[in-house]
Amino acid sequence: xxxxxxxxxxxxxxxxxxxxxxxxxxxxxxxxxxxxxxxxxxxxxxxxxxxxxxxxxxxxxxxxxxxxxxxxxxxxxxxxxxxxxxxxxxxxxxxxxxxxxxxxxxxxxxxxxxx
Amino acid sequence: xxxxxxxxxxxxxxxxxxxxxxxxxxxxxxxxxxxxxxxxxxxxxxxxxxxxxxxxxxxxxxxxxxxxxxxxxxxxxxxxxxxxxxxxxxxxxxxxxxxxxxxxxxxxxxxxx
Numbered sequence: 267x268x269x270x271x272x273x274x275x276x277x278x279x280x281x282x283x284x285x286x287x288x289x290x291x292x293x294x295x296x297x298x299x300x301x302x303x304x305x306x307x308x309x310x311x312x313x314x315x316x317x318x319x320x321x322x323x324x325x326x327x328x329x330x331x332x333x334x335x336x337x338x339x340x341x342x343x344x345x346x347x348x349x350x351x352x353x354x355x356x357x358x359x360x361x362x363x364x365x366x367x368x369x370x371x372x373x374x375x376x377x378x379x380x381x
Numbered sequence: 382x383x384x385x386x387x388x389x390x391x392x393x394x395x396x397x398x399x400x401x402x403x404x405x406x407x408x409x410x411x412x413x414x415x416x417x418x419x420x421x422x423x424x425x426x427x428x429x430x431x432x433x434x435x436x437x438x439x440x441x442x443x444x445x446x447x448x449x450x451x452x453x454x455x456x457x458x459x460x461x462x463x464x465x466x467x468x469x470x471x472x473x474x475x476x477x478x479x480x481x482x483x484x485x486x487x488x489x490x491x492x493x494x
Contacts, residue, residue, distance in 0.1 A: 270424075297480055309425075309470070309484050322481070357424055361480045368413045368474035370482055372424035 268292045270373035272358050278379045284346040287376045289358030290339055298341045299359040299370060300326075300333055309357075315341065348380045383408045387471045387485035394461055394492050402456040402488045404445075404471035412473040414438075414447055414454040415482070419468045428456075428469070461492045 271290045279285055291298050299314040313323035318335040326333065330349070335341045345352055355377050359370040387404045394400060406412065413432045417425040429438030434449035443458045454471060471485040 299481075308486050311481070314481065359425075363480035368480035368482075369415055369427050369430055370480060371427065372417075374424045 268371075270358055270360050270371055272356075272373035272376050274376060275374060276377045276379075278381065279348055280381055281349055282347040283380075284344065285348050285352075285378060285380075287343045287356050287358075287378070289341040289343075289360075289373060291341065291358070291360030292371055293339070295360035295362045295371070296338075297361045297363060297370075298335060299361075300341070300343050301357040301359065302354045303357060303375075304354045312343070312356075345378075348378075350380045353378055353380050383412070383473060383475055383483040385471050385473055385483050385485035387469075387488055389486070390468075390489035392488060392490045394490065396463055396492055396494055397460045398492075400456070400458045400461045400465070400490065402469055402471075402490070404454045404456065404485060406452050406454065406471070406473050406483075408452075408473055408475050408483075410475050411449075412475045414445070415472045415474070416443070416445055416454070416456050417470040417472060417484075419470065419487070421467070425470060461490075463492050463494055466490060466492045 297316045300312040302310045312326040313333040332344045355375045357375045359372045361370045384407045415430045416428040418428045419425045429440040431438040431447035437446045445456045468487045470487045472482045
């Protein structure tokens with residue numbers, strides 16, 4: 267049963283520290299998405315990649331957030347420096363639109379708390 | 382641009398009641414439509430989908446029909462269980478930007494025994 271995996275599942279850190287979240291997309295999927303979910307803002311798209319190239323990162327605060335895909339099996343989202351307002355659940359999702367199937371498959375999320 | 386509007390919750394029901402969650406959309410072209418479900422503490426799971434007008438998606442007793450004339454994709458279940466308590470998201474993909482999804486705001490459903 268192919269799944270998207272994310273690590274860590276929970277992270278508590280102090281303001282100013284660097285945070286790195288990792289995502290392993292479903293093997294063979296060529297598009298990867300990063301979302302942030304909060305009670306106030308709901309689900310927000312931060313960035314997405316196709317074939318490891320960033321297509322759109324307009325939803326991401328550029329000064330502190332960065333997203334990369336070092337290889338096809340790993341996507342990373344970094345926050346440096348972290349701030350309390352970054353506290354949220356961060357989801358990764360993957361898909362394969364070239365098949366004509368546009369659904370995305372979500373990971374379990376990383377719950378980030380910045381104190 | 383694309384947008385999805387779904388009824389605000391929470392929706393509180395008794396077990397075995399009928400559930401409807403309304404969803405309407407605005408999109409260019411012929412989008413694919415989805416319902417996702419999020420159980421407490423988990424990620425979003427694809428519940429069902431429909432890719433063209435008049436298609437009916439179904440899964441786990443849930444159904445939704447793609448109505449192009451009313452630009453709607455309402456979710457229904459005839460007899461809910463406590464285990465259906467979750468947040469439900471309607472979404473669309475126009476396909477123009479790969480499989481970028483536009484989500485509704487989510488509807489929380491609470492089923493009481």
